Amino acid sequence: MDCPYEGDIIMITRFANPARFERLAKILTPVFAVLSVLLLAFGLCDALLLSPPDYQQSDAVRIMYVHVPSAWMAMMIYASCGVAALMFIVWKHTLAELFLRAALPVGAVACALCLATGMLWGKPMWGAWWVWDARLTSVLVMMFLYIAIIALADAFDRPEQGGLAAAWLTLIGLVNLPVIKYSVEWWNTLHQPGSLSSMKRMADPALAAEMLRPLLVMGLGLMCYLALVIIIRMRTQILARKIANASGVR
Amino acid sequence: MMAVYRHFLRRMSRDRGLAAQGFAFFALSMMVCVFTIGSEDVLLTAILPGLAWALLLLSSLLGLGDLLEGEDLDDLILAHKSLPGLMAAKMAAHFTATGFVLALAGPLILFVILPAASLPVLCLWLGFMLGALSFSALGLLGAALTLGSRRNAALQALIVMPLCVPPLIFGAGALAAAQLDMGWHAPMAFLGAFACASLVLCPFAAAWIVRMKVTSS
Amino acid sequence: MNFYGFSHLPKARKGFLNRTLSPITLFMADLLTLTGVTITRGRKPLASDITCTLPAAGLLLLTGPNGSGKTSLLRAVAGLLDAQGSITRHANIHWLAAQPLSPSLETPRQYLTYQAALMGAGKLSWSADPFAIARVLDTPLNKLSTGWRQRVKLSRLLCAERTLWLLDEPTDGLDAGAVQALQALVKTHRDRGGGAIIATHDPQFWTDAQTLEMVVPA
């Protein structure tokens, strides 16, 4: 039968096979390890030593180089989890579930760090640990969503059901997150229009090249590092399932 | 379909027990809050309406534990009615047993406590109705997701509350705007849109989840 | 169901057991065909490679020890459980799970009305009452004993007309009289061409039946 999607489906199933994934992971692990060490080492030097202090925030701007990459990773991991959740629901690929279970806690850590470093940045800059700004609030909601999904995934006696429920909640959250972000932004402009504009300037300063460079390097480094962690976690889970299968316990 | 809905309502409300409980919870929490905040009119007028919204959300979480659990889901799946329709009936039963009563009674409580001139009547009632509807729809989703899990109630709260942020914000925003004599139609329209979307989508999602959970077990 | 000439039958029929005893299958054909059905629970195979057919007016008993997959096979036949292999249903089904009715505040009348509505049978009317539940029809279920709740549950079979009955441990908690009533009900059903699959630990209650002995997987 002539099926225009056949190629795509074959592509998807190719990499959805755990054995093939193991082979791919064996190649990718050292690559990501080396890349993350190099990038993070250079990025840290650049962030702490080489890059200039901001003319307004002086050295406090260096918090940005951990804060912003964490925020990127929290969002990126959530987005990829959303894709994996869709794949799991539609095609029931085991690997998608493994990815969900492996990546969600990592994403939650990135999200928590984004919030924590944000608070550490906010205190000297705005004089408060926490401001009910649109951006902060929507990241907080995302943090709660992460926690809810992880709790849901572990709350079932039958792990398949946990994976399925978690996938659904991830997908619903993926739809709902823009709505939350939008509503929060809207809520914020009603109450405190002043802080938003100033906050926007602080969160997205027109970056000089010397500051953009460490930011991007740190972002890439963190991405490789977390990808490495996720791959290790996925392989651990494959191992766990193998052991469970061998011992006959489901 | 009416017979099915009536059955769900009986199961939900345990012969009107749940509605009374929800109302008592709402009123008691309100009283506790007044005791902790203090009873000055200015302060209460500023705080209580927003608080009522939060309490509306919390009390609509009350009935979720029994919404799908304990029901014989096999019968629903094999029924000669569409499962999304049955889920919508569940949602309607939950709304009538919890949200509807509170949406009617909540503003009344506010009228008793606060100076009447400070309260926008229409905005309050409309907002509470639409908000309670969206909470019931999202609650149904939460109940479907936690179906068959351990430690149900806490998990449901954890799942439903982040999802309920938009209606809460729109509703409380409309109320705050109305109290300040500003235009509250825009946030109310957003709330209505959210309520409509969740009312339409949630039964379908819940039906899909329930069917998948039952047949894959 | 059109193929078997159901379409001309009204969905709701007043006390159909009393009024008419017309055949419910016009062609005496198979009601159900299972080919190579395998059910896995988790990763453990429960029932493997089951092949059988249920003719019109047939009765199939599923026997076997606990954990041999009787309930799972019934659920798979009902379409409530995913299974490998092919399950072809030529008839609409009536599913009665083994769980006793929960002792809620509802009365049997309310419960049965709800069930009839759910099964698309319209309004409930009681002219046949094989399990003699008429006198408890308005007593809340939580005031009834387990045996009476079981009778109420079995009365669901009269709420709507279905051709293939799937009964999971239907005689649990029944006294001798009720068992006889159930036997008579199943016989009437079979005389009209309907079929039944019964998972049971008491095969002696049933005569003239095929038996599928299920085994606990190693």
Next chain:
Amino acid sequence: MTDFHTFAAMSGYGMYVWPAYGLAVLAYGAVFIHALIKKDRLKKQQDEK
């Protein structure tokens, strides 16, 4: 020595900058180590069989 002090002081923001980096290193490190420990434990379990 003074160079190091000025670096550590981060022009007065040291008490915010260093905890931020410290937290990040701790948390991301913990995630990695946790993953490795779990894997090693399972590997051992597999070898025993």
